[in-house]
Amino acid sequence: MKYDIDELDRQIIKLLSNDGRMSFTEIANKLNVTEKTVRTRYKNLIDHGILEVVGVVNPIALGIRAGAIIQLKVEGQKLFDVIDQLQELKEVRYITLTSGCYQLLIQIAVPSQDEITDIVKTLNSIQGIIEMNTIIQLEVYKNTFDYI
Numbered sequence: 001m002k003y004d005i006d007e008l009d010r011q012i013i014k015l016l017s018n019d020g021r022m023s024f025t026e027i028a029n030k031l032n033v034t035e036k037t038v039r040t041r042y043k044n045l046i047d048h049g050i051l052e053v054v055g056v057v058n059p060i061a062l063g064i065r066a067g068a069i070i071q072l073k074v075e076g077q078k079l080f081d082v083i084d085q086l087q088e089l090k091e092v093r094y095i096t097l098t099s100g101c102y103q104l105l106i107q108i109a110v111p112s113q114d115e116i117t118d119i120v121k122t123l124n125s126i127q128g129i130i131e132m133n134t135i136i137q138l139e140v141y142k143n144t145f146d147y148i
Helices: 007-018 024-031 035-047 076-087 113-124
Strands: 066-074 092-097 104-110 129-137
Touching: 007 024, 007 035, 024 035, 066 076, 066 113, 076 092, 076 104, 104 113, 113 129
Parallel strands: none
Antiparallel strands: 066 104, 066 129, 092 104
8 A cells, every 4th residue: 555755744754864762742742733643644654664763873883983885796697696695794784786887786884994805805705796896985974864
């Protein structure tokens, strides 16, 4: 069943994107609606997979201080096998299918530059990856979950 997001839903999402612990009462007061309305909208957003409530971790606080974006050229018939293997690597935090010369783009997050080298060696051992372009992230200036 399709759920159409309206302006009130967008405002609720925006408030929760800025403060995921904001109470329904506070949201209702800010938006001039009842708490029941916010609670119902919130449930609909969750039930339809539009909103997922998670804790966002500061990676630096956990000792994750290095990262890289890696483009992967993959043999066509092994694409999904490669994706399955990448999904098993805890250091890989993002995988996307892309257009162009490289079929996959992944992002890794690790404690130090040395671990980037280790991951590149691991990637080199995955059958089906035929070429790699590694872009080391030097500094991150923006990383947001605010889509509205």
